[in-house]
Amino acid sequence: MSKYDDLFDETAPTDSVFAQKDVLDPLAEADEIIARENQERTLATILNGVHEGYLPPTVSIHGPPGTGKTMTTRRITSEFAARTDLLAVEYVNLKDCRSIFSAANEIHFALTGEKRGAYEGLDGVFEGIWTELADYPEWTVLLLDEIDHVQHDTNYDPNEFFYRLLRGEGKLVRDIHLSCWLLSNELVTVDLRLDSRVESVLGDEELFFPPYGRDTLRAILEPRIERAFCDGAVPEDSFEHGVRKAAFHWGDARRALRLFRRAGEMANDRGLDQVTIDCLDANIEETEREATIEKLLSLPPKHFTVLVGVTDWKQTQTGEIVQPVTAAKIQEDGTLTQLDLGDRAIRTVITELETMGLVETWIDSKGDEGRVKQIQTTFDPQWVREAADPYLEASDTLSSGGD
Numbered sequence: 001m002s003k004y005d006d007l008f009d010e011t012a013p014t015d016s017v018f019a020q021k022d023v024l025d026p027l028a029e030a031d032e033i034i035a036r037e038n039q040e041r042t043l044a045t046i047l048n049g050v051h052e053g054y055l056p057p058t059v060s061i062h063g064p065p066g067t068g069k070t071m072t073t074r075r076i077t078s079e080f081a082a083r084t085d086l087l088a089v090e091y092v093n094l095k096d097c098r099s100i101f102s103a104a105n106e107i108h109f110a111l112t113g114e115k116r117g118a119y120e121g122l123d124g125v126f127e128g129i130w131t132e133l134a135d136y137p138e139w140t141v142l143l144l145d146e147i148d149h150v151q152h153d154t155n156y157d158p159n160e161f162f163y164r165l166l167r168g169e170g171k172l173v174r175d176i177h178l179s180c181w182l183l184s185n186e187l188v189t190v191d192l193r194l195d196s197r198v199e200s201v202l203g204d205e206e207l208f209f210p211p212y213g214r215d216t217l218r219a220i221l222e223p224r225i226e227r228a229f230c231d232g233a234v235p236e237d238s239f240e241h242g243v244r245k246a247a248f249h250w251g252d253a254r255r256a257l258r259l260f261r262r263a264g265e266m267a268n269d270r271g272l273d274q275v276t277i278d279c280l281d282a283n284i285e286e287t288e289r290e291a292t293i294e295k296l297l298s299l300p301p302k303h304f305t306v307l308v309g310v311t312d313w314k315q316t317q318t319g320e321i322v323q324p325v326t327a328a329k330i331q332e333d334g335t336l337t338q339l340d341l342g343d344r345a346i347r348t349v350i351t352e353l354e355t356m357g358l359v360e361t362w363i364d365s366k367g368d369e370g371r372v373k374q375i376q377t378t379f380d381p382q383w384v385r386e387a388a389d390p391y392l393e394a395s396d397t398l399s400s401g402g403d
């Protein structure tokens with residue numbers, strides 16, 4: 001027997017708690033969309049506008065991660081398109097687009113299967129988009145997922161991108177009816193500094209997907225847990241506990257699925273035949289850490305930099321991060337000077353970070369200094385440090401020293 005025979009024998013699933021683990025993969029198509037009837041109805045009503053000759057130029061679909069935005073929007077648009085020749089739908093994910101040009105090129109690719117060379121510029125890409133769309137059905141819905149990843153870059157301004165997409169000459173000349181549905185978590189407009197001509201179109205139609213509460217998460221998870229695990233492997237009290245924790249911490253179906261998958265893996269590792277409450281609890285912190293780091297990585301540069309300022313201004317000799325801090329202390333941070341953020345800008349960003357639930361603030365009376373705002377992260381500040389390297393790697397703005 002080779003060492004690999006032993007290895008594979010040792011790691012082979014015997015007495016696994018799982019019956020069909022892939023049912024817990026959030027990318028697997030859910031059979032049914034649960035508890036999004038209102039959103040489905042709103043989107044269906046918008047789509048039915050084609051029978052009256054009108055679709056809004058934009059529909060902003062926003063809400064926290066894992067709340068069913070992508071799944072609901074893709075399903076309803078494709079079901080509608082399958083029932084009429086009047087409308088086509090295309091889906092583009094902009095998550096990995098690091099520049100305005102690459103975002104436009106990604107749309108070009110979705111429509112034509114090809115990308116344009118950088119030398120053709122935004123003009124070339126949009127010309128290609130309009131030429132292709134001219135041969136599409138009368139109406140096209142373009143789903144632009146993770147639109148909040150589009151950022152200022154050194155060559156183009158997002159206003160330019162949105163203006164061309166929504167109002168472009170090439171589109172008008174060819175009389176193309178395009179409705180752009182913009183899917184995002186939050187803050188599409190905050191860091192883009194969009195001008196009023198673009199903002200007025202972006203504000204067209206809005207649809208919010210709130211986080212899931214306990215009952216909805218239970219309804220989403222129940223059929224999947226039942227299929228994913230062996231009979232009796234997830235006792236009622238463990239299931240309820242997991243649902244309650246997931247609703248409390250995230251309200252996010254994707255993370256809830258991940259939590260149960262991990263807890264099941266832990267039960268297997270421990271040789272248990274049931275997923276215990278302990279297995280769930282042990283994985284909550286890890287899922288929370290991943291969730292927060294994911295959120296940090298999707299922040300605009302100035303928000304991320306201010307968080308670095310909040311967590312980085314002072315450490316003890318053992319490397320412990322000292323919190324809370326004041327806005328004045330944050331300003332002492334070197335990276336902030338690179339981005340040239342003034343006192344007011346920092347305060348605005350802090351308020352936005354607070355709205356996102358990433359920091360908490362309070363006012364302290366400091367004798368002669370008067371009243372001073374104290375700021376600290378709502379999560380383990382070390383996670384900002386963990387996110388820093390991958391963030392810098394992906395960011396043109398910060399790694400090149402600001403724009």
Ligand SMILES: Nc1ncnc2c1ncn2[C@@H]1O[C@H](COP(=O)(O)OP(=O)(O)OP(=O)(O)O)[C@@H](O)[C@H]1O
Binds near residue numbers: 026033036063067209
């Ligand atoms: N209402 C629901 N019914 C059934 N499954 C759901 C529902 N909402 C979410 N899910 C599950 O969670 C996964 C994640 O949902 P989805 O990708 O639609 O979230 P999202 O809001 O677009 O997230 P993000 O903002 O991170 O892109 C889905 O693939 C599906 O497995």
